Amino acid sequence: MKQLLTLLISFTIGIGWGQTFTTTPGTSIVSLATISSSITVAGVGIIDCDYGLEEVCIDIDHTWDSDLFIYLEDPAGDLYLLTAYNGGGGDDYSVTCFNMAAVTPVSIGTAPFNGSYIPDGNIDMANNGQDADGAWTLYVADDAFGDDGTLTSWSLLFSADANCVEPTTADCDGGTTVCTDETFTGNSDGDGNFVDLDATNEGCLSGENQSSWYYFQAATDGDYAFTIETAVDYDFAVWGPLAAIVCPPVGAPLRCSFAAVAGNTGLEAGAGDLSEDAFGDGVVDPITASADDIFIICIDNYTADGTSFDLTWDLTAGASFDCLLLPIDLILFEAKQVGHSNLIEWRTVSELNNSHYTLETSIDGVNWEFEADIAGAGNSTGKIGYEYTDYSVENEITYYRLSQTDFDGKKNRLGTVSVQNGAAKEIVKIINLMGHEVDETYKGLKVYIYTDGTMSKVISQ
Amino acid sequence: MLKIILINFALFLGTLSYAQEPSFDFQYKFSITGITENGAAKMQIDLIRKLMGVKAVKFDDSLDRFIVFTHLEFDPAELLLKLVANGVAIEGEIVKIDLG
Numbered sequence: 169m170k171q172l173l174t175l176l177i178s179f180t181i182g183i184g185w186g187q188t189f190t191t192t193p194g195t196s197i198v199s200l201a202t203i204s205s206s207i208t209v210a211g212v213g214i215i216d217c218d219y220g221l222e223e224v225c226i227d228i229d230h231t232w233d234s235d236l237f238i239y240l241e242d243p244a245g246d247l248y249l250l251t252a253y254n255g256g257g258g259d260d261y262s263v264t265c266f267n268m269a270a271v272t273p274v275s276i277g278t279a280p281f282n283g284s285y286i287p288d289g290n291i292d293m294a295n296n297g298q299d300a301d302g303a304w305t306l307y308v309a310d311d312a313f314g315d316d317g318t319l320t321s322w323s324l325l326f327s328a329d330a331n332c333v334e335p336t337t338a339d340c341d342g343g344t345t346v347c348t349d350e351t352f353t354g355n356s357d358g359d360g361n362f363v364d365l366d367a368t369n370e371g372c373l374s375g376e377n378q379s380s381w382y383y384f385q386a387a388t389d390g391d392y393a394f395t396i397e398t399a400v401d402y403d404f405a406v407w408g409p410l411a412a413i414v415c416p417p418v419g420a421p422l423r424c425s426f427a428a429v430a431g432n433t434g435l436e437a438g439a440g441d442l443s444e445d446a447f448g449d450g451v452v453d454p455i456t457a458s459a460d461d462i463f464i465i466c467i468d469n470y471t472a473d474g475t476s477f478d479l480t481w482d483l484t485a486g487a488s489f490d491c492l493l494l495p496i497d498l499i500l501f502e503a504k505q506v507g508h509s510n511l512i513e514w515r516t517v518s519e520l521n522n523s524h525y526t527l528e529t530s531i532d533g534v535n536w537e538f539e540a541d542i543a544g545a546g547n548s549t550g551k552i553g554y555e556y557t558d559y560s561v562e563n564e565i566t567y568y569r570l571s572q573t574d575f576d577g578k579k580n581r582l583g584t585v586s587v588q589n590g591a592a593k594e595i596v597k598i599i600n601l602m603g604h605e606v607d608e609t610y611k612g613l614k615v616y617i618y619t620d621g622t623m624s625k626v627i628s629q
Numbered sequence: 630m631l632k633i634i635l636i637n638f639a640l641f642l643g644t645l646s647y648a649q650e651p652s653f654d655f656q657y658k659f660s661i662t663g664i665t666e667n668g669a670a671k672m673q674i675d676l677i678r679k680l681m682g683v684k685a686v687k688f689d690d691s692l693d694r695f696i697v698f699t700h701l702e703f704d705p706a707e708l709l710l711k712l713v714a715n716g717v718a719i720e721g722e723i724v725k726i727d728l729g
Contacts, residue, residue: 374675377684400687401667401671401687401688426671427667427668428667428668428670428671428688429667430667430687430688430690445668446667446668446669446671446672447668448668470671470674471685471686471687472684472685472686473653473685473687473698474685
């Protein structure tokens with residue numbers, strides 16, 4: 169390999185500190201081929217919302233930038249799209265940095281790219297609790313014939329200015345609080361946005377496959393058991409007793425089943441064990457809890473085929489749940505213009521008995537029209553982010569009003585925000601990279617040209 | 630080109646934040662010598678996942694057979710060679726079922 173790897177660690181005094189890893193491969197980029205270049209990161213450790221990957225910079229000489237599809241692979245094998253077919257017939261990514269805090273999306277930038285751009289993918293997703301130490305690989309695919317180039321150098325910046333994405337219900341931090349003994353149905357499509365389990369805390373489990381996380385708090389002393397009813401191989405672990413919810417859970421679980429049997433599993437009186445491996449019978453002993461004890465449950469579909477489960481509680485010896493949770497705690501409610509739409513976002517850190525949100529719009533802040541109902545989380549104590557895109561922006565100012573409705577029908581108004589859109593623009597025409605006029609159904613990169621002379625580029629897949 | 634499209638599609642899926650019902654295009658069914666019980670089968674599943682690049686795998690205890698659900702298309706003969714070469718003692722042939 170002709171790659172020359174150099175490692176630079178920089179300390180930015182006064183702002184915080186960061187670690188930059190740079191390589192100067194000088195690798196030729198050839199038409200209709202993909203090249204790769206790796207950086208071995210060491211001494212960074214776990215990257216998450218507090219410290220993580222902030223920026224990826226590349227220096228590429230290449231004629232006709234829109235030939236290029238460039239992405240990054242982290243040590244865990246997850247891929248992050250940096251730029252896909254952007255830049256039209258322009259040349260070079262000249263010291264171009266991809267940073268989620270940048271102002272300009274690379275998809276609407278122009279070549280030669282220079283400075284900071286928002287990547288086409290989301291590199292914040294790398295800050296998921298993984299160990300950053302290991303090989304990070306940049307792939308540069310030249311997907312068209314006729315133009316070549318060189319990957320001169322690229323670098324990774326890890327710092328305290330990095331951000332992360334919101335947890336999902338498949339993450340410990342996005343878990344759902346259980347506060348009734350009614351049977352509920354659960355499912356998950358994956359292992360979430362964060363790495364919650366490792367050798368220090370997974371107990372009998374083998375990582376997450378399709379996981380769902382829950383919390384419960386004992387209101388009274390008693391015995392707590394449950395049955396996870398399903399047709400496939402589900403596993404689970406319970407951590408506690410805790411004084412507060414801590415994610416990821418610390419230490420080995422209190423109860424754990426990794427039984428390979430397809431079908432029901434859970435906590436059952438008389439099971440005779442506290443933890444079991446693949447050869448177990450699917451049940452372990454109930455939990456005897458004291459009032460106020462908090463527990464975290466991870467329920468994992470090992471088969472990973474999307475099959476759901478029903479969880480039924482068996483509370484005995486006086487056991488009951490504590491539902492004295494905070495009402496909805498809204499920590500963010502804002503709206504902004506994104507392209508030709510308005511994006512409305514809100515976040516909660518807790519929800520109780522929340523059926524749904526209702527979003528209303530107004531052109532004068534006085535007369536309101538229903539816009540949408542958005543499902544709430546029911547009961548939750550984790551951070552949850554919501555967003556809604558209003559594609560029918562027609563006015564200089566649009567007001568948005570958010571309210572929330574409990575399962576019992578009680579409605580609470582949460583707030584009002586507005587967006588200054590300016591005069592609405594109209595599309596003159598849409599063209600593709602060849603300059604041919606296309607319509608909105610065109611797949612690939614297309615350029616929108618507006619009545620005010622501005623343009624925007626959109627990739628449709 | 631196909632590789633690029635597949636990667637692009639995978640990245641696109643990775644950005645989705647809502648739960649989706651999984652859909653699979655193919656099933657592959659096979660037995661492994663000496664594996665006739667759920668517990669022993671589960672100890673093989675992580676290796677199968679790694680070798681095939683898949684997630685959804687289950688063991689049918691009544692037929693002593695593994696079933697892999699995936700959108701990936703493999704040639705059964707090539708898959709057999711790959712699994713055997715990596716220490717998975719396939720018994721008999723691999724049956725491919727197109728669910729499309």
